[in-house]
Amino acid sequence: MALAAWAFANVSAAAADAGAGKVKAEGCVGCHGENGVSEIESTPSLAGQSDAFIQWQLVFFRSGARKNEVMSPIAEQLSNEDIRDLGAYFASLKPSDHSQDRAPDNQPQLTEAGKNAVAASRCASCHGDDFAGNKATARIAGQREEYIAKALHDYKSGARSGGGVAAMAEIAYPLTEQEISALAHYLARL
Ligand code: HEC
Ligand code: HEC
Structure with a gap:
């Protein structure tokens, strides 16, 4: 019992925090959309995107493996913890449902x-x-x-x-x- 409780506390300390991610995402949503659904040309939606994919892309921008004049300087400011929290947050959002709001x-x-x-x-x-x-x-x-x-x-x-x-x-x-x-x-x- 004590061991299980210890293990759980340890895991949650290291786990990503979508709530913290929401706060950290304040600087992202101006481009990627208030709910992670982008309304700006050439800017991808992130809502419901795969958590690991988001994290990898941020790591690629940060390392220079993926180059973009907008995203590279932004990613350079992010810590590993920021990247985990941001991935958890955007992955938790509902993906856009274009079947409802899109023109025929x-x-x-x-x-x-x-x-x-x-x-x-x-x-x-x-x-x-x-x-x-x-x-x-x-x-x-x-x-x-x-x-x-x-x-x-x-x-x-x-x-x-x-x-x-x-x-x-x-x-x-x-x-x-x-x-x-x-x-x-x-x-x-x-
Ligand atoms: C000034 C506008 C702007 C801001 C602010 C911004 N982004 Fe981006 N982001 C972009 C654009 C444009 C791209 C597309 C880059 C490309 O074409 O390769 C992008 C791409 C991405 C991608 C890759 C997604 C994919 O589908 O390939 C991720 C992940 C991402 N941004 C996360 C973030 C996060 C997290 C933040 C906040 C910390 C952020 N962005 C802030 C404009 C922005
Ligand atoms: C063998 C596995 C595989 C197949 C088959 C595949 N993909 Fe992918 N796709 C990936 C992976 C892995 C990524 C992420 C790559 C990265 O890190 O940039 C990706 C990324 C993408 C992206 C970029 C998404 C974004 O938000 O940046 C697009 C668009 C895409 N694939 C479209 C397609 C299409 C269209 C096809 C069929 C013609 C296809 N893929 C077939 C594995 C695959």
């Missing part, structure tokens, strides 16, 4: 092409059947359309390499411009 799909053929491209490239094998992501793999369902396209271009050009086995560079390299537009259009509307 004006390009149904592009949606259909995106659906086919997703199946052909087996995107779901890593991102999950609902594209909600998992661990170091990003949520891509409901992400901003132009940001998905930008990310795919960044992997394709090598501007962004991603973590681990660089899975995305290999996947994005053969994609055509048309496929990128179709994938972004389809995934953003999920």
Whole structure:
């Protein structure tokens, strides 16, 4: 009993604190959106994003492995504890539900092409059947359309390499411009 209580206290001292993350996120939400749902072009939504993915990206920005003139200086100011708390906070937010607030799909053929491209490239094998992501793999369902396209271009050009086995560079390299537009259009509307 005493041992169990000690172990629990130790774990919670080291655990991420989403409440502290909310306070720390005050400087983030001006760009990433009040509820983590971005309304700014080329700025990704973070609500419901995978906790580990958020943490890794902040570590990549901080180390210079991922470069961005806006995010790099911000990440350089963050401690490991800040990064854990921020990951826990944004992951706890409800992802955007674009099926309710979005204008009707004006390009149904592009949606259909995106659906086919997703199946052909087996995107779901890593991102999950609902594209909600998992661990170091990003949520891509409901992400901003132009940001998905930008990310795919960044992997394709090598501007962004991603973590681990660089899975995305290999996947994005053969994609055509048309496929990128179709994938972004389809995934953003999920
Ligand atoms: C001035 C606007 C701005 C502020 C403030 C800002 N960000 Fe960002 N953030 C961006 C932009 C723009 C990108 C996209 C970078 C790119 O295209 O590679 C980004 C990317 C990210 C990503 C990568 C997400 C992904 O899907 O790839 C994370 C994680 C992130 N920001 C977290 C934060 C956190 C945490 C804070 C606060 C400590 C913060 N940002 C503050 C603009 C901002
Ligand atoms: C082999 C596993 C794998 C497959 C298959 C895969 N992905 Fe990924 N994807 C990842 C990982 C891992 C990351 C995070 C990489 C990083 O750290 O930048 C990622 C990141 C992304 C991002 C960046 C998200 C963000 O918020 O920055 C997009 C967009 C994306 N993938 C789209 C796709 C699409 C579209 C497909 C199918 C054409 C696909 N992925 C197939 C593993 C995969």
